[in-house]
Amino acid sequence: MVLKYAQYNYGVDKIVSYDLNQFGKLDFKIISPKVGDFAFVKNVGTTKFENILFIGVPDLNEFGYREIREFTKKALNILSDRSDISHIAMTIHGAGYGLDENEAIISQFAGLFEALQSGRFPEKLQKISIIENNHERLTRLRKVIDRHLDIYKIVKRNGNEWTYSIQLGKLQSVESNIVLEAAKEYETKRHIFVAMPFNDQMSDTFYYGIHTPINNNNFLCERIDNEIFTGDILTKIKTKIETSSAVVADLTQSNPNVYLEVGYAWGIGKPTVLIIKEDEKLKFDVQGQRCLVYKNIKHLEDLLTKEIKGLTDSGVIK
Numbered sequence: 062m063v064l065k066y067a068q069y070n071y072g073v074d075k076i077v078s079y080d081l082n083q084f085g086k087l088d089f090k091i092i093s094p095k096v097g098d099f100a101f102v103k104n105v106g107t108t109k110f111e112n113i114l115f116i117g118v119p120d121l122n123e124f125g126y127r128e129i130r131e132f133t134k135k136a137l138n139i140l141s142d143r144s145d146i147s148h149i150a151m152t153i154h155g156a157g158y159g160l161d162e163n164e165a166i167i168s169q170f171a172g173l174f175e176a177l178q179s180g181r182f183p184e185k186l187q188k189i190s191i192i193e194n195n196h197e198r199l200t201r202l203r204k205v206i207d208r209h210l211d212i213y214k215i216v217k218r219n220g221n222e223w224t225y226s227i228q229l230g231k232l233q234s235v236e237s238n239i240v241l242e243a244a245k246e247y248e249t250k251r252h253i254f255v256a257m258p259f260n261d262q263m264s265d266t267f268y269y270g271i272h273t274p275i276n277n278n279n280f281l282c283e284r285i286d287n288e289i290f291t292g293d294i295l296t297k298i299k300t301k302i303e304t305s306s307a308v309v310a311d312l313t314q315s316n317p318n319v320y321l322e323v324g325y326a327w328g329i330g331k332p333t334v335l336i337i338k339e340d341e342k343l344k345f346d347v348q349g350q351r352c353l354v355y356k357n358i359k360h361l362e363d364l365l366t367k368e369i370k371g372l373t374d375s376g377v378i379k
Contacts, residue, residue: 062110063136063151065118066093066100073152077113080106093117099139110150114139121158122297126168126248129154133172137182146183150190156198161252161272161281163205164244166191170209171244177229196221201268209240252281253369253378254301256322257311259286266338270361271309278369280306298322307332307378309365312352313341320346332378334368336361 064074070093081087085105094100094117101114116139118124118132132154140146155165173189176182193199199221210225217224253275257263267284275282283305285298302308308326310319312335324346326333335352337343343352353368355361372378 062104062108062112063114063116063133063140063149065124065132065154066115067118067121067124068096069120071121072157074115077106077108078115080108081113099135101139112146124154125160126155126164126244129165129168130172130175130244133169134176135172137173137176137186138179140183141181143183144185147185148188148190149183149186150192153191153193153198153202156202158286159284161276161283162198162202163276164250164281166202166205167209167240168244170206170240174240177227197264197268250279250281251306251379252283252301252304254305254308254326255282255284255311256308256319256326257284258314258316258319259284263311263313265358266311266313266361270355270358271311271336271365274362274366274369275309277366278373280369299325302326302331303329305331307334307369307372309334309336311336311338312343312347313338315341315344320344323347332372334365334372336365 062077064077066074070078078089078092081092081102081104082089084107087102087105092100092102092113092115094115096117096119098117099114101112104110104113114136116132116136118128124132133151136149136151140149151169153162153166154169156162169191193202203223213225213227215223216226255267255271255275257267257271272282283301285294285301302322302325308322308331310323310326310333312319312323323333323335335347335350337352337354339354339356343350353361353364355364369378
């Protein structure tokens with residue numbers, strides 16, 4: 062199992078680290094490598110993996126698409142001298158803390174493909190598993206992965222699991238570089254920052270009503286999960302807004318953080334699109350401002366697609 066240590070424990074790496082410490086009495090210091098370092102340990106916990114590799118990476122504030130690509134490439138490179146490894150598993154990175162999930166998964170595959178093309182991977186490697194326990198995310202990302210890996214043979218598609226057969230000879234051919242080229246293309250794309258409540262109730266609104274029209278207009282869609290990040294979250298939000306092409310703010314649920322982010326975007330002159338669900342009330346601060354009122358997710362997708370296209374075509378969003 063390959064896990065990142067982003068100078069703090071999150072998600073699966075947190076669960077596995079505590080398992081190793083509690084049941085295997087393994088010191089946290091051993092499995093908390095600094096940036097650039099790694100820790101390869103025999104599993105002494107309760108999980109079923111034989112070995113666990115922790116790779117030290119920058120804080121999540123600095124762990125973007127390029128870093129995801131380098132992380133997966135480095136993982137295979139580190140394990141290249143392990144002749145006993147035939148199966149490597151890892152989780153999806155980036156999607157859980159606000160990066161564009163489409164770009165994040167392509168960056169992850171690109172790093173794997175670079176390592177495979179270079180020949181620096183375990184000699185007996187037969188299988189790489191990407192694990193995800195969010196069924197909705199898996200369903201969305203399957204379309205993205207299929208689109209970029211359709212040149213490979215699908216050997217199994219069964220429920221929540223599907224497998225591609227990748228021959229190294231074909232991977233090294235010119236036409237197979239589609240994944241690497243897609244990752245490079247994504248790295249040059251502009252992004253639109255989304256300010257909205259970060260909770261399960263708003264999940265479909267984000268992924269289908271906001272994320273889709275932003276991607277369809279050729280922008281990356283990014284946001285910040287206040288509950289995931291540690292440290293100075295305000296600085297991270299300000300940076301994301303400053304470097305964005307525009308801000309989309311969902312004022313549904315009257316979240317005070319969203320209003321704060323709108324105020325900052327206005328203060329620096331960033332193009333901002335306000336949206337709100339029908340029957341919700343606007344706060345006094347934004348009453349009188351143009352706001353897209355949506356009835357449902359499909360209605361929002363249509364409204365936002367046209368709005369972003371119009372603002373892009375007119376040069377308001379650059």
